C-alpha cells in the first residue's frame with residue numbers, strides 16, 4: 001500500500017469486506033440521497049455508496065489522500081471533495097436533507113457529533129463507525145452500565161441505535177480498541193424539549209459532576225431537595241437513573257426559579 005497511515009488523523013482503514021457490506025446494508029443508500037462521508041481515506045466505504053446515490057461529497061483533511069480520491073471518483077459529476085477539517089464544515093449549508101456517514105477518526109468523534117448536531121435540522125440520519133465504548137455510551141439507557149452525560153446530551157437530540165460491534169482485525173492498521181457502528185437520527189421535533197438548552201446542558205453536567213454523589217449533593221446551589229422532589233425525582237438518587245425527560249424537568253424548574261427571582 002502506497003499511503004503511509006497517519007496516527008494523528010486516526011487512520012485505520014477498513015479492509016474487511018463483510019463489515020463494509022454490513023455497514024452499507026445499515027446505511028441503505030437510496031437513489032435520491034444527498035450523502036456526505038467524513039474521512040473517506042482511500043475509499044473503502046465510498047466505493048460501496050457513491051454509485052447508489054444522487055450526490056456524494058467527501059470531507060477529508062489529509063493532503064496526501066486528495067489526489068487518490070480525485071483519481072478514483074473525480075470523473076463523476078455528482079461527486080465533490082472538501083479538503084477540510086470536518087470540525088469546521090457548516091453541514092447545514094451543504095444540503096437539506098443530508099445523510100452523513102463515516103468511519104470516523106476516533107480522537108475527534110464526540111466533538112464532531114456535537115458539531116454535526118448544530119446542523120441537525122438539515123440532517124436526516126448519521127451512520128458512524130466509532131470506538132465501541134463511545135457507541136455504548138451514546139446508545140445506553142438510563143440506569144445501565146454505560147449511561148452518562150454523553151448519553152443524555154446525545155439522546156436529547158437523537159434516536160440512537162448501537163447496530164453491531166467489530167474487532168480490531170477489520171482495520172489496517174488494527175486500532176487498540178474495539179469498534180461499533182451507530183445510527184443517530186436527529187429528532188425533527190424533540191420529544192422532551194427544555195425551555196433553555198444552555199441550562200439543560202449545565203444541569204446535566206452538574207448532575208454528573210461527581211458520579212457517586214446524589215442529585216441533592218451535585219445540584220447544591222442550583223436546586224433544593226424540595227425543588228428536585230417537586231419535579232417527581234428523588235433527591236437521594238444519582239444522575240445515572242434519570243431519563244432525558246427528567247433532566248428537562250430539572251432544567252425547566254431551575255429556569256422558572258431564576259425567572260421568579262429576576
Ligand code: SAM
Nearest residue numbers: 009012013014039040041044061085086103105
Ligand atoms: N473511511 C476510511 C476507511 O474506512 O477505510 C478511512 C477511515 S479512518 C478511521 C479516518 C479518516 O478520517 C482518515 O481518512 C483521516 O485522514 C480522516 N480524518 C481525520 N481527521 C479528520 C478531520 N478532522 N476532518 C476530516 N477528515 C479527517
